Every structure is written in C-alpha cells, then in structure tokens.
Amino acid sequence: MLVLGIESSCDETGVALYDSERGLIAHALHSQIAMHAEYGGVVPELASRDHIRRIVPLLRDTVGRAGLPLAAIDAIAYTQGPGLSGALLVGCAFAEALGLSLGKPVLPVHHLEGHLLSPLLSADPPQFPFIALLVSGGHTQLMRVTGVGKYETLGETLDDAAGEAFDKSAKLLGLPYPGGAALSKLAETGDPARFDLPRPMLHSGDLNFSFSGLKTAVLNLVRQHGADDATTRADIARAFQEAIVEVLVKKSIQALKQTGLKTLVVAGGVGANRQLRQQLNQAMEKHRWRVHYPELEFCTDNGAMIALAGAMRLRAGSAAKPAGIFAVRPRWPLADLAG
Numbered sequence: 001m002l003v004l005g006i007e008s009s010c011d012e013t014g015v016a017l018y019d020s021e022r023g024l025i026a027h028a029l030h031s032q033i034a035m036h037a038e039y040g041g042v043v044p045e046l047a048s049r050d051h052i053r054r055i056v057p058l059l060r061d062t063v064g065r066a067g068l069p070l071a072a073i074d075a076i077a078y079t080q081g082p083g084l085s086g087a088l089l090v091g092c093a094f095a096e097a098l099g100l101s102l103g104k105p106v107l108p109v110h111h112l113e114g115h116l117l118s119p120l121l122s123a124d125p126p127q128f129p130f131i132a133l134l135v136s137g138g139h140t141q142l143m144r145v146t147g148v149g150k151y152e153t154l155g156e157t158l159d160d161a162a163g164e165a166f167d168k169s170a171k172l173l174g175l176p177y178p179g180g181a182a183l184s185k186l187a188e189t190g191d192p193a194r195f196d197l198p199r200p201m202l203h204s205g206d207l208n209f210s211f212s213g214l215k216t217a218v219l220n221l222v223r224q225h226g227a228d229d230a231t232t233r234a235d236i237a238r239a240f241q242e243a244i245v246e247v248l249v250k251k252s253i254q255a256l257k258q259t260g261l262k263t264l265v266v267a268g269g270v271g272a273n274r275q276l277r278q279q280l281n282q283a284m285e286k287h288r289w290r291v292h293y294p295e296l297e298f299c300t301d302n303g304a305m306i307a308l309a310g311a312m313r314l315r316a317g318s319a320a321k322p323a324g325i326f327a328v329r330p331r332w333p334l335a336d337l338a339g
C-alpha cells in the first residue's frame with residue numbers, strides 16, 4: 001500500500017511517499033527556519049502562507065523522485081493536529097482536495113504519533129513494546145507504547161517543553177532562532193564544571209518534568225556574568241545542557257525500571273542532541289537495554305513520519321475516510337487516540 005504523507009503543523013512543509021512493503025520511497029522537505037529567524041520565533045501567518053507556496057512543488061518533487069504517477073497512491077495521510085491552526089489547514093485542505101480529485105481516501109494523523117513512530121523508519125527499527133521519550137519544540141513526554149495507537153502517557157512537562165527550553169536559553173545567549181542545535185554546538189566547547197544549574201524535578205518521584213526554572217537560571221547567569229564573552233557563553237550553554245540532559249536521561253531510566261520494559265525510543269527534535277544521545281547510550285549499555293533514535297533528518301518535523309504513521313494505522317485496521325469533509329485539531333491530546 002502506497003501512502004502519501006503531508007506535514008504542515010508548524011514551520012516545515014514535508015511530503016513523502018511510504019510503501020508498506022518497500023518502506024520510504026521518496027520525500028521532500030522545506031524548512032521555514034530562515035524566514036522566521038528574522039522575527040526570533042515562528043510567525044503563524046507567515047508559516048501558513050509559506051506552506052501554501054511550497055506544498056505543490058514539494059509534491060511534484062516527491063512524486064517525480066519516486067517515478068510514480070499520482071494515481072499509484074492508495075491513501076493520503078496528513079497531520080490534523082496538534083499545531084498552528086492556519087498551518088495545519090494548508091496541509092489538511094490540500095490533502096483532502098487531492099484525495100477528492102484522485103478519488104483516494106484520506107487519513108488524518110496525530111503529529112506526535114508521527115514523531116513516536118519515526119524511529120521505525122530506520123534500518124534497525126525497534127520492536128513493541130517500548131518507552132518513548134518524546135522531546136520536541138512543543139512537547140516533552142514519556143510514554144509506554146505497546147502497539148500502533150496504544151500510547152499511555154507516563155509523565156510530561158508541567159511548563160516548557162525541552163526544545164522550548166533549549167530555544168529560550170539560546171535566545172538569552174544571543175543565538176538565532178531556533179537555537180537548540182546552535183546552543184548544543186556551543187556547549188561542546190564549554191566547561192561543565194564552571195556553573196552548576198538545578199536539575200528540576202529530578203527527585204519528584206514521578207515522571208514529570210519542569211524546565212521553565214532552568215531557563216530562569218540561565219537568565220540569572222547571563223545577568224551576573226554577561227553574554228559578551230564567548231567562553232562564558234559556552235560555559236553557560238554547557239551548564240544548561242548538562243542539567244537538562246541529566247534530567248531527561250534519569251527520568252527515562254526511571255520509566256524503564258518502573259515498567260520493566262527494556263527498549264527506549266527517542267523522538268522529536270531534541271533527540272538530535274549529541275550529549276543526550278551519548279549519555280543515553282552509556283546508560284542503556286550499562287543496563288543492557290536498547291535505545292533507538294530516528295535518523296537525524298527525521299528527528300525534526302517531516303512528511304515521512306506522517307506517511308509511515310498513516311501506513312501503520314491502515315495496516316493495523318484503521319479506516320481511511322472519503323475525502324471532502326474535514327477539520328483540523330490544533331489542540332489534540334495524544335491520549336485521545338483510541339487504543
């Protein structure tokens with residue numbers, strides 16, 4: 001079964017073709033980061049307009065690379081939510097219109113389900129059940145995943161998401177939006193011993209997180225020491241990264257111990273963080289557990305994970321619906337997905 005996937009929930013337009021037998025066939029992505037960087041964050045109206053501009057060329061590109069006619073598509077999966085409503089509407093309306101014109105069914109997909117399943121795109125995919133650490137710009141959750149559509153939230157952030165904490169701290173250090181990757185690069189040259197930041201909720205006894213205090217701690221260091229000196233900036237970045245990575249790693253271990261599961265899957269943009277990967281690898285090796293990451297290009301938003309999630313849902317028995325009547329779900333708790 002050949003599924004076209006369309007992602008437009010935030011600042012990336014992604015289109016992909018996934019075949020349930022052959023895997024990922026082709027994909028194309030346009031990131032709006034450069035456009036939003038000028039404003040220090042995502043401007044929703046600009047995001048929607050850019051999705052409109054990009055979506056047709058990206059579809060042509062994907063189909064062209066695959067060397068397949070549009071008629072070969074069996075179903076169209078698109079991100080219905082959560083995300084920015086205007087941005088979601090572009091992908092949703094486009095997918096529904098395409099479905100209507102081709103006479104193909106459509107399947108609305110939950111964006112986080114796409115992230116959760118994205119490690120299954122890799123050459124060495126994880127087996128169910130597993131614990132998923134979902135760390136993106138908008139979400140931070142630990143989940144028990146027992147199958148497609150079977151997700152139980154074990155803990156989540158009470159305030160800022162991990163990616164949001166990276167981005168806000170990066171901004172305080174004068175780095176351009178979105179600063180997660182840049183902060184992480186800067187942290188590599190920083191001295192981990194110079195500053196010691198709090199590890200929020202490390203001993204809370206549950207699997208929840210809180211990162212807004214960490215960002216405030218970064219603000220205090222910037223106020224005390226200034227952000228003009230490159231060494232100080234790198235040391236602050238390192239202190240922040242040490243703290244957030246320790247919390248993410250320890251809570252992931254706690255989730256594995258608590259559930260007795262032996263496989264961890266990391267998804268979302270912060271999953272690209274090198275220090276997080278190093279420390280998770282070490283911890284998993286020590287406990288003889290397995291850890292899986294999505295390929296780097298599928299850590300952040302993309303169409304491939306949506307096409308995959310659509311194909312897996314169809315294989316697991318979810319029904320696609322006739323195209324034509326639609327709505328987006330900008331706020332859509334993952335727990336609402338029926339098991």
Ligand code: KG4
Nearest residue numbers: 136137138163180181268269270273300301
């Ligand atoms: O998964 P994603 O595209 O976001 C949402 O769907 O919300 O991830 C984007 C987030 C941003 O906050 C970005 O700064 C962060 O992932 N990110 C990183 C790294 N690369 C991207 N954070 C830390 N280290 C990185 N290497």
Ligand code: ZN
Nearest residue numbers: 115136300301
């Ligand atoms: Zn995302």
